[in-house]
Amino acid sequence: MPLPYSGVVFHLCLIVFACTHVSGGEDVPVILNGLINQSIPMSLSGGPSGPVQLVFWIFKTNPLVTYTNNQLNVIDEKFKGRLELLDDGRVLKIGHLRLEDSGLYTGTITLTNNTNYKKSYNLSVYEPVPTPTFGSVKTKITDDGCNATLQCLVPTNKSSLSYTWKYRHGDSEYQLYNNSGDTIQITLTNNSWDREFMCIVHNPADQKNISVKDICLDNDTKNKRVPNGTRNLRTYKYLGLIVLALIIPLAFLGLYLIMKRKRRKAGTPDVMEDKNREPQYIQVTTFQPNADTQEWNNALYDSSPRQKPKAVTVYATLEHPLETKR
Incomplete structure (x- = not known):
């Protein structure tokens, strides 16, 4: 009052x-x-x-x-x-x-x-700090990695606002990035594609932040955009593996054939080939055995005394010694 x-x-x-x-x-x-x-x-x-x-x-x-x-x-x-x-x-x-x-x-x-x-x-x-957004992320893929431009945007007067950038790998602690403007230029090597960046917009009384990761991933396929040099290197690796897979069986086959040839030169018989060779016959003789020859009587005559002896053909088989296949 x-x-x-x-x-x-x-x-x-x-x-x-x-x-x-x-x-x-x-x-x-x-x-x-x-x-x-x-x-x-x-x-x-x-x-x-x-x-x-x-x-x-x-x-x-x-x-x-x-x-x-x-x-x-x-x-x-x-x-x-x-x-x-x-x-x-x-x-x-x-x-x-x-x-x-x-x-x-x-x-x-x-x-x-x-x-x-x-x-x-x-x-x-x-005034409270508005929630920031990222402008279009511009990336350029090179043989050494990925170059990117990040811009932190806020829909208000920028004169009373400050910007702090931080980064981290995976779940590690954030580290300060050496830049205080609303736009940064970064270079990511092939082993740091998963680096995450955070933009902190603040005034002395309030702050808001936004983060982005997988900067060098294709937005359509969500696959890492690999530099041409790196892609060619991977192709060469795959081709090398295919050639190696073909060379190893051929090497074993060649080694087998060489060992087999060495065994043949050393005089090792080829048993299977000798077994499959057809027998050869010599000394073919046809004769009429005598009736008084007891051996032929027993072998060639029937028990009936009226049966006459038959003509007999004798074959002698020529046995060859085992030879080495040449």
């Missing part, structure tokens, strides 16, 4: 009195960063302790608020309904921050023993 005119004058007099009798405080302002629509506290801690008689704050050069006898009086109309004094007036809390709330705040606390303490804050209010 606003104080009557006489009350305002009284508080202004207290402010003037306190400002002329400040016995201690901090001269260097404390840096604070806040976001639009959020809140931020400012504490007068660090000074003497004791019962509080008066607390007042100045924003830039204008009286902001006073606190005495547990009563809060907001002087600056722009902060109506957005200020709180907590902890018996030792903490000022500003809610629903606006960009125009940025500036220097100076608070002074006066204890009942007339001891004063002053502290200042330099507040900067920022």
Whole structure:
């Protein structure tokens, strides 16, 4: 509830009195960063302790608020309904921050023993950082690897934003990449295709990030785009394996034939060929055996005494010694 005119004058007099009798405080302002629509506290801690008689704050050069006898009086109309004094007036809390709330705040606390303490804050209010996106990733495949251009885009004024790039392999920790702009040029060798890059867009009060990996993969096939030199090298490897697969069986076959030829030269018979050779006959004789020859009688005559002896043809088989196949 606003104080009557006489009350305002009284508080202004207290402010003037306190400002002329400040016995201690901090001269260097404390840096604070806040976001639009959020809140931020400012504490007068660090000074003497004791019962509080008066607390007042100045924003830039204008009286902001006073606190005495547990009563809060907001002087600056722009902060109506957005200020709180907590902890018996030792903490000022500003809610629903606006960009125009940025500036220097100076608070002074006066204890009942007339001891004063002053502290200042330099507040900067920022808009939240929007979620960034990547522009079109430009890649160029070479025999040595992959060259790529990455651009980090945000739909807002870039003047208050900063960019930090990091990278990592697999699940390892991110490492700082030596570049602070919104665009980077990178070179990936053939053994670092899986490197992941992160773009961090930030201001002093907020940050957002986005990451990308598999930069050198074809978006259509999701296959690694291999440089021509590397592709040719792989082709040569495959052809070498095919040739090797053909040479090994031929080598074994050639070795077998050589060993077989050596055995033949050493006089080893070819048994199968000799077995398949047809027998040759000589000494073919046809004769009529004598009746009084007991051996032929037994072999050629029937038991009947009336049967006459038959003509007999004798074949002698010519046996050849085993020869080596030539």
